[in-house]
Amino acid sequence: MVIVFDLDDTLFPESAFAHSALAAVGRMAAQAYGWADYGAKLAELHAAGRRTELFQVAAQELGHGMMSPTQLAGLLACYREHRPAALPWYPDALEAVRSLHSRFPLELISDGYLPTQRNKAAALGLEQWIPRPTFTEELGRQDWKPSPRAFELLMARHPGERFAYVADNPAKDFIAPRALGWVSVRIRRVDGVYAAEPDAPAGSPDIVRPDMTDLMACLRI
Numbered sequence: 001m002v003i004v005f006d007l008d009d010t011l012f013p014e015s016a017f018a019h020s021a022l023a024a025v026g027r028m029a030a031q032a033y034g035w036a037d038y039g040a041k042l043a044e045l046h047a048a049g050r051r052t053e054l055f056q057v058a059a060q061e062l063g064h065g066m067m068s069p070t071q072l073a074g075l076l077a078c079y080r081e082h083r084p085a086a087l088p089w090y091p092d093a094l095e096a097v098r099s100l101h102s103r104f105p106l107e108l109i110s111d112g113y114l115p116t117q118r119n120k121a122a123a124l125g126l127e128q129w130i131p132r133p134t135f136t137e138e139l140g141r142q143d144w145k146p147s148p149r150a151f152e153l154l155m156a157r158h159p160g161e162r163f164a165y166v167a168d169n170p171a172k173d174f175i176a177p178r179a180l181g182w183v184s185v186r187i188r189r190v191d192g193v194y195a196a197e198p199d200a201p202a203g204s205p206d207i208v209r210p211d212m213t214d215l216m217a218c219l220r221i
């Protein structure tokens, strides 16, 4: 069986990247515009759940007015190209990957901006376990999940195999693997970003677990 993982909030908490990248944006704004408290404001708004227009709202709340498109683009690029030195795995995910990788082919399918996803993978040391991660952005924005394309590419890479997809987002992660006959496993962590989300009608997973501790038993491998 080929075991395919999602990246964000499946193998590591994506908020760890966000914290690190927002701090980098704060340092950039302090240096470029003299906004000493911008990083702290970003962290505060992010912690309160703010996601849309985060950079613009933080500037406005600090009395800096609306940012120009150029200013905003500069801060966004700083965020998306941020390279954290290290990121923390979920301990159970690292344990699962360690124990599985010598026995099964391991793969990864992840959506997101390409430099960001590559930098996350590098900070996790992912390639020692999963040497050829599939970032859907390489295929084009139209092939972000729930597109089946990345899943089909892995089926072509491992002909005749069975597949499992281990992921966390009920809205988009399980639609393609279900349609293609894969086993799908939703990791629904207690504090996960989608923990409260119901399963999507077209893509309800075969298995739901709170973490990866008993992943092999669930997959009967």
Ligand SMILES: [Mg+2]
Pocket (backbone or CB within 6 Å): 006, 007, 008, 009, 010, 167, 168, 169
């Ligand atoms: Mg995810």
